[in-house]
Amino acid sequence: GESVGLHLPTLSVQEGDNSIINCAYSNSASDYFIWYKQESGKGPQFIIDIRSNMDKRQGQRVTVLLNKTVKHLSLQIAATQPGDSAVYFCAETSGYSTLTFGKGTMLLVSP
Amino acid sequence: GAVVSQHPSWVICKSGTSVKIECRSLDFQATTMFWYRQFPKQSLMLMATSNEGSKATYEQGVEKDKFLINHASLTLSTLTVTSAHPEDSSFYICSARASDIYGYTFGSGTRLTVV
Numbered sequence: 001g002e003s004v005g006l007h008l009p010t011l012s013v014q015e016g017d018n019s020i021i022n023c024a025y026s027n028s029a030s031d032y033f034i035w036y037k038q039e040s041g042k043g044p045q046f047i048i049d050i051r052s053n054m055d056k057r058q059g060q061r062v063t064v065l066l067n068k069t070v071k072h073l074s075l076q077i078a079a080t081q082p083g084d085s086a087v088y089f090c091a092e093t094s095g096y097s098t099l100t101f102g103k104g105t106m107l108l109v110s111p
Numbered sequence: 112g113a114v115v116s117q118h119p120s121w122v123i124c125k126s127g128t129s130v131k132i133e134c135r136s137l138d139f140q141a142t143t144m145f146w147y148r149q150f151p152k153q154s155l156m157l158m159a160t161s162n163e164g165s166k167a168t169y170e171q172g173v174e175k176d177k178f179l180i181n182h183a184s185l186t187l188s189t190l191t192v193t194s195a196h197p198e199d200s201s202f203y204i205c206s207a208r209a210s211d212i213y214g215y216t217f218g219s220g221t222r223l224t225v226v
Contacts, residue, residue: 008152034215043117043204043217044155089154098145099206099215101155 008087010106019077019109023090023102028071030092034099035064035075037086044089047075077107085109113139115207117218124195124225132190132221134205140185141207145215146178149202161188195225 013019025033031052036044050057050064050073057064063076073090090102114137124130134144143162147155159175161167161182169175177199179191188207192199205218 036217041202041220041222043220045217046214049214096208098157098160100157104154 008104008106010108012108012110013080015080015082015109015111017080019075019080019084019107021075021077021088021105021107023073023075023105025071025073025090025092025100025102027092027094027100028068029094030100032093032096033064033066033073034091034093035062035073036089036091036101037084038089038104039086047088080107080109082109082111113207113209113214113216115141115205115216115218117205117221119221120219121222122224124223126196126225127194129191129193130195130223132192132203132205132223134188134190134207134218136186136207136209136216139207139209139216141188142185142210143208144182144188145206145208146180146188146190147204147206149204149220151202155204158190192223195223197225199223200225 034049035047038044048059048062048064050066055066061078065074087104087106089104091099093099116135118133146158149155158173159167159169161180163182163185167180182188204220206215208215
């Protein structure tokens with residue numbers, strides 16, 4: 001597997017701003033993608049998912065964009081709130097088998 | 112919605128002892144369960160995949176004799192860390208998937224500290 005550094009990439013935003021978290025995935029055969037939010041000391045919490053036959057999906061305050069050409073996934077959070085502060089992971093799977101997680105991005109929201 | 116309960120949430124044990132972590136699906140039958148390990152400021156790394164009634168499939172580099180996984184029922188999987196050492200200290204997380212639910216539900220994690 002890929003090596004992971006000791007420091008997560010960090011995105012710092014002000015409350016009310018829109019946040020964009022990016023993820024590059026490696027397996028061109030992946031057909032299902034999920035974004036998770038993980039707060040300190042807790043397990044990952046599902047945010048939104050998207051299948052490979054779509055390029056955009058919207059939820060409440062969140063939007064996921066999928067660009068299969070460049071194997072890129074993004075999570076957009078509208079009107080970011082302090083409660084959104086957490087580590088965000090993208091995950092991919094092919095054929096609904098095992099999930100492979102990305103490196104993660106820490107989102108810090110200042111009031 | 113699908114709920115996965117993981118216990119204990121934290122445990123401290125002495126070197127050389129064994130620790131068992133339980134993962135239960137509360138409102139669905141989990142045909143497959145996954146065990147992950149997470150070090151501070153790092154991502155989740157898959158340790159093994161277990162299907163009910165069969166032997167677990169371990170990822171490369173994970174010692175099957177050290178990390179014993181049992182998935183004896185459709186609602187319970189256990190991970191036993193045998194002869195624990197300080198380097199086994201980590202955050203262990205389980206995930207469960209049902210055959211008819213297109214999704215993965217995660218437990219709340221177990222913080223293991225070996226002293």
